[in-house]
Amino acid sequence: MVQSKQKQASLQKSLSILQAALDSSTDAILVVDLFGKIATFNPQFMRIWGIPAGSLQIGDDEKSLSYALKLLKDPPAFLSRIEEIYKNPKQRHASELEFKDGRFIESYCQPQYLDGQPAGRVWSFRDITEQKTSRKRLAQLSFGMDQMHDSAYLITENAGFVYINNQSCKALGYSHQELLQMSVFDVDPCFPRHVWAAHWAELKIKRSNKLETIHKTKDGRLFPVEVVANYFEYANVGYNLAIARDISERKRIEEALQQAALIYQNSSEAMLLADSDDRILTINAAFTTITGYQSDEVVGKHIGILNTGGHSEAMWQAIHSKGSWQGEIWDKRKNGELFAKWLTINTIFDAQQTMQRRVALFSDITEKKKTEGVIWQQANFDPLTQLPNRRMFYDRLSQDIKKAHREHKRLALLFIDLDLFKEVNDTLGHDMGDELLQIAAHRILAGVRETDTVARLGGDEFTVILSDVGDPANAERIAGNLLQKMTECFQLGNEVAYISTSIGIAFYPDDADNLKSLLKHADQAMYAAKRQGRNQYCFFIPTMQESAQARLRLSNDLRLALAGQQFYLCYQPIVELATNTVRKAEALIRWQHPTRGLISPADFIPIAEETGLISSIGNWIFQEAAEQTSRWRQSIHEKFQISINKSPVQFRNERDSHRDWLDRLEALRLSGQSVVIEITEGLLLDANSSVAEQLLSFRDAGIQVSLDDFGTGYSSLSYLKKFDIDYLKIDQSFVRNLAIGSDDMALCEAIIVMAHKLGIKVIAEGIETSSQRELLTAAGCDFGQGYLFAKPLPAQEFERLFADCKL
Template identity: 50%
Template sequence: MSGEYNAVNKDITQPISTLPDCFDLTNFEQSKILQFQQEILELIVLGNDYKEICEKICLLIEQLLENAVASVMLLDKDKQCMNVFAAPSIPAECIAQLNGLRPGPEAGSCGNAVFRQEAVYIESTIDDPRWQSIRKIAIDFNILSCWSIPVRSKGGECIGSFALSSFEHRLPSAFHRKLLKIGSFIIGIALEQQKINEQLYLSSKVFENSTEAIMIADANKIIISTNKALHIITGFTAEEVIGKPTSIVTSIRHSTKFFQKIWLSVKQSGHWQGEVWNRHKYGREYPAWLNISSVLSKKGSICYYLINFSNITDKKKSDEIIWRQANYDSLTGLPNRNMFYDRLSHDIKNAARTGMLLAVLFIDLDRFKEVNDSFGHSVGDALLVEAAKRLSGCVRETDTVARLGGDEFTIILNGINDQHCAERIIQMILLELTKPFHLNAKLAYVTASIGVTFFPADAGSVEILMKNADQAMYAAKNNGRNCCSYFTSNMRKATETRSRIAYELRHALREQQLFLMYQPIVKLATGSIHKAEALVRWQHPERGTVFPVEFISIAEESNLISEIGDWVFKQAVNQVAAWQANYDTNFQISINKSPKQFISRMSDWVDHLHEQKLDGHSIIVEITENLLLDVHELVVKQLLNFRDAGVQVAIDDFGTGYSSLSYLKKFDIDYLKIDQSFISNLDSRSNDRILCEAVITMAHRLGMKVIAEGVETNSQKQLLIAMGCDYGQGYFFSKPLTTENFETFLQHNAAIN
């Protein structure tokens, strides 16, 4: 079939008298074909719409064959179905039936022409088997004969058909066949040209409407064309740059050698892209992202350069903002955790290379939470900003001060000769942070706990240095705050011990190694016992009985405290139910609840009491007074939930924290437990007696009862009775007891009273 296409292509370019299949045509017919060719090619040259050209071909050929209509059908994009593209003389009803025609051996002349990839001439559509599937169309519209020839693209691919349908039975003459061949060929040219025109139009629109500046330069780098964006970005009009060298838009800050390398790269690889400085018409410079591509001729030599660029000033500003947000603290302007770790890694490498020492300081502000709670977060933020300034003023330019988050700061001291260099800076920091902070007409005071570790003496990696400094900081906290602590190997051992205990504690829960003991709470006025405090113990398989002081803080750090607390609560609930049934229907057991339990999740203790059909007054929940200063939503909800359910609440170790009378009333606190540190030195002339008496009087005025902890002598008991204290708890009455021993103690006490 490609041979037939080439023959037709040859027909168009040769004089008509020399065409092989034109020898049997009359002079009249030859003149008509020539006229037909000229009229159609003129339409193409003038750039008429390709559909109009196809319709014009149909009309012209219809004039040359009476009693017939012409049509062009094209394959859809999937090459599965044919649809009528141009048929100016065919009724719309007929076109509707022809649309969707699938090429095949029974699909009429057009369907066969595409299916067989060759011309198909049918004399009688009524009885020819090739019209079997669409014979109804022939009958309905009186199509008696039909001649169709494939329409091909530039590459010879069949894209549709060109057909003449006649209202009488006949076959085409040589003249008609020639018309069909020329018509199909010109239709192929028209469709191909239209595709090219659309691509050129699209390319021109992309060129003209691109947001990037575009220049086309010749082989000598002289500008021959530009787009609108170039004027917007550079200020130059097309008239001002066309005919000028491309360097008219570039900055003089780049050397000639710089651009020589660029053009050499383009010559060798055909492309270059990168960041450069360009120059605006009025002299200001701006960063640009530049792309240069070479366009080659058929012989392989460079004939044009395509140059496009964009102003990336805003992008660079945006990148700078994003970079700062990723690496600097938005409040203080100090490097953040990400930047600090990056700098520490870099400084460790430098110290290893130079043989100098490097110190890492971990700084936590003491009592910062109280400033936040007392004065508000805006004052707290102002304090952090001022603290950052003071820290920065204490170090050298080569050092790094960073804020890790909250009230935690870190410092890298670089290039120090010995630990004494670090000591001088640390003492300066401690002194600066003890000075009062004047913040928004408020006066605030904080101190600092500082942990210190050294490279390479203590560790050789970022991670271990940070762990060391953190451990040392907590040691400073435990040493009374407002001081520094240097990391020691004992701290690492303590950390390892805590990790081992946390691991063993998980195992203890699974193996039921925990158990409860109970210490009586005695009513001082009568000596009767209606309350007890549940105290958890750990029966370690190797270490024996382990007391809470050794593992509760670890349980809080490892998030085991909620699981342990729930276990203690359920054991105590079972026990109080038994003692209420056997001894006293009003018996109560008090249970300590860690602050960590309040903020980890909502407690379901009240629901469990209801499930066990126990009254809320069966349980007293003991909390620390500092918990009342935490306005966390979960804390408030659970305390109010306890109040509504009738569960009583006691403040444990009262006097060692920072209570607020308004909070005591807000949450309907039922008991204050005076810390044993006030009871241990209690005598008739001590200051502790004055404090205890004041607490008891205040509590009674607020409608609360008082429990004195750590009562160890009869003298202490008598003084507490004289002061009006309600309850006592301590070794004078009884040490913590197992369940069996506690029941014996209850029976004995009941017999006495």
């Protein structure tokens, strides 16, 4: 009996000790029997689950569960887990519970055994909210460090890395795992062990330090860095948080500035730097050499100190509006001597586009101008009449033909021959003949407009270029006036002479599309005038009549083509160069004439524009292309886009046509982004309020605008921003001879960079070789178009080839 009481007392003591251990535990503990009834629990269990004191008793079953369900964020999931646990008495379980009040509780459940059989379960619960919050903050901090453009290293006293961010790996070429096994000595050749020890001791005192050093990449490349080191201690352990920035570019700039300073002082070109009030701050030695002024004589003075009064207003307007100007001007040296100089002025602006400095560079070109002037005059002008000679004439005519082609205008060429000049020259002598030629040149000049060019080709042959002549009747009127002037007497000293004139007239582009043919046709017309009796003018009639008749026939056929369904569209893919995908195409019209076969758009589009038929043709193109877009958005890609060319004539003649196009898109349930309107540079140059209104209406409807053949016209770059252009199409003339280091490559790269700076994407036209494609892709060009990818294709063939949006 005594022994039994002793065992009972011992057991009771053990239970008391166990209960005391439970009560002192920081974890919440609940013990239940095999049937889920409470065997025991500790105060932490009551606290975590918010159970009022005295609310639970040994032997209770579902009461504690009811409290838990009130607190849990997802009670059904908890009940489901409990049900699964109690189906298998031997199952262990661990989970994380989320409370409605934001707490997180870690839960463990394991079976208890008695004599080898399950007798109940022990549940333990631990509040891990603070741990979760800390881990989250640590993750946020790590994420933030990984977003830095600078490298970040957490370094111990022995120079080992305990943390590195993503940029560190990118900069050095190592993986995270590799760097964490390395030390400062592996990546910084400037810090051997003895230097590191001194650095650490200094940093421990200063707590912060900034220095420049060298880092070495995995492949052995060295690059300069600026490091900001910060010392701190955690848990009595010292750490260095080092932020390293690659300063390669800064070093390059500093070196460039040093070189610039050397160049500035040793340059043979005069240089000056002025402040925002155009007051001189500094000059170089060459300035003194050229002008005679010492530094103390000009510093603080206005940059116009050398001005002779000959500086054009246009020059100062350009400087004040654009910030730069370049050209030839005349200025005055200190001794009063005038000199010619080639001047370049540039303005330095701050981030707010406020002027900060003005930089001027100039060289003395006085002697060069004198020599060049004599040589140029001799090379380009007839010494007798001072008119442009054959060389200058060819240059002027070439430029005027290009201008007429670009602006779709007509020019006339008059070929003039002086009848009976040979007789006067042979009879009165060469001196009198030369005087007659001088008087004839003066009369011809007086009979034409200031904008026209009069040239002497040689002997008694003269030419007149009538630019933008318009109606042929204008050329006829001028030719008649010249005939009249030439019939007047020529007073040659004491002698009087009479001559007449034969004039041939040819037009560009009516009679010829190039300089050689135009000159030949005008010459032929002049001989025809001579054959018809002299003292008259003659048009190049045969070619002119033939051309007019052909154009008339084509115009009549063009009126029947639309009704006769002779037009059809082809589609040329526009390829995204980076991904090799095709989600764009350009719609191109084709005319299958019933008797003449396939007629080029280059032949019939100009006629359609002249006759006004371009309006109905353009609307048909848009309708067909829009319907095709709708079909391909279902069969190829939901964002497929087709580009449609719109003629400048359509913009000028159809103020409300854009509304019809928008209505058509709406009827097809297409967004504005389904089509792109392609326009020419010339349209922007001549953009009146109607054009601007239509372009803005397209923009408001979501329709994008592409500028075709960019770089071949003369439109101002300001229009790119004014009309919010979406795409620039680099003309195929720049792509055709593309090669590394070529001028065309430089132009393409410049266009791409400029466009991207303005938020504009770039499409290169005329890509025919893989080399061209690779160069453009490397330059950052967005899209490509050309025979390398595909010729313009009928819709069915296009869909067959590009149904999966891939080449």
